[in-house]
Amino acid sequence: MFSTTWAQECRPAGRCVFWNPCALPQSNPATTTSSNDTIGSQPTRPGEDHMAETVVLQSLSGSRARAVRHTIADVQARSYVDAIATGNPFESTEAFMERFEVYSGMSGFSMVLAIIDGEAVGQAFGWPLGADTTWWTGLVLDAGQPATEEFTVEDGTKTYALSELMVDKKRTGYGIAGVLYRGLLADRTEQRMTWLVNPANQNAYAIYRHWGARRVGTLQPVWQGAPQFHVLIADPQA
Numbered sequence: 001m002f003s004t005t006w007a008q009e010c011r012p013a014g015r016c017v018f019w020n021p022c023a024l025p026q027s028n029p030a031t032t033t034s035s036n037d038t039i040g041s042q043p044t045r046p047g048e049d050h051m052a053e054t055v056v057l058q059s060l061s062g063s064r065a066r067a068v069r070h071t072i073a074d075v076q077a078r079s080y081v082d083a084i085a086t087g088n089p090f091e092s093t094e095a096f097m098e099r100f101e102v103y104s105g106m107s108g109f110s111m112v113l114a115i116i117d118g119e120a121v122g123q124a125f126g127w128p129l130g131a132d133t134t135w136w137t138g139l140v141l142d143a144g145q146p147a148t149e150e151f152t153v154e155d156g157t158k159t160y161a162l163s164e165l166m167v168d169k170k171r172t173g174y175g176i177a178g179v180l181y182r183g184l185l186a187d188r189t190e191q192r193m194t195w196l197v198n199p200a201n202q203n204a205y206a207i208y209r210h211w212g213a214r215r216v217g218t219l220q221p222v223w224q225g226a227p228q229f230h231v232l233i234a235d236p237q238a
């Protein structure tokens with residue numbers, strides 16, 4: 001696939017980080033942002049040689065992300081199609097946006113939006129866990145892990161929490177999640193990253209394992225209707 005090679009070979013040389021306003025949505029609030037780095041690459045389905053389309057990654061701070069919240073909601077609705085169809089209120093776009101309003105205000109919040117031909121097609125966001133984080137509330141560590149107090153102590157430099165990663169269902173299977181994942185984590189300096197996966201989400205779970213994630217425990221967030229997630233840990237630079 002294209003993304004890792006592209007990011008690792010191009011970014012240190014500074015050649016492939018570019019500003020491409022032509023690729024941003026023409027009638028989308030995202031166009032109102034003005035000075036974000038963007039990253040381009042060629043999405044390719046396994047077995048295909050190439051696609052003509054270029055993915056542009058737009059970096060957003062929390063405030064900029066909230067300024068384009070309608071786009072954020074729309075991408076969630078087009079990505080979590082199957083989960084939304086279950087009728088579980090936790091999976092609804094409305095509930096997602098309630099969480100987004102909280103998450104986007106977290107200190108250090110960072111986000112990337114993937115754009116193809118002016119259309120937002122995927123997004124990922126997260127933030128570093130501070131000393132006062134409630135992220136680990138409800139954590140049950142697996143046997144063999146460190147003591148909970150040791151594992152969960154945070155200072156803002158230890159753990160980056162990947163809160164959400166999603167791709168428009170029509171665009172899945174092209175490597176866009178990989179571009180988002182690597183784009184979001186490219187400049188992270190934390191020692192580890194963590195995120196939650198619903199064990200019923202076998203597709204996402206397989207992808208996360210492919211990226212080197214390992215399960216360390218379980219956690220059920222306090223949000224109403226939240227499932228019991230598996231807690232994953234990985235090296236941000238792996």
Ligand SMILES: CC(C)(COP(=O)(O)OP(=O)(O)OC[C@H]1O[C@@H](n2cnc3c(N)ncnc32)[C@H](O)[C@@H]1OP(=O)(O)O)[C@@H](O)C(=O)NCCC(=O)NCCS
Binds near residue numbers: 174
């Ligand atoms: C899960 C989701 C983000 C995947 O998006 P995607 O664009 O189809 O994923 P990609 O095509 O980028 O695949 C990601 C990587 O996993 C690999 N992969 C894909 N399916 C795989 C599988 N079954 N087993 C192992 N690896 C797999 C790909 O080759 C790719 O590898 P690379 O990054 O090294 O190139 C997307 O299906 C989605 O948004 N689902 C709904 C929302 C959701 O469930 N989000 C996750 C919540 S925990």
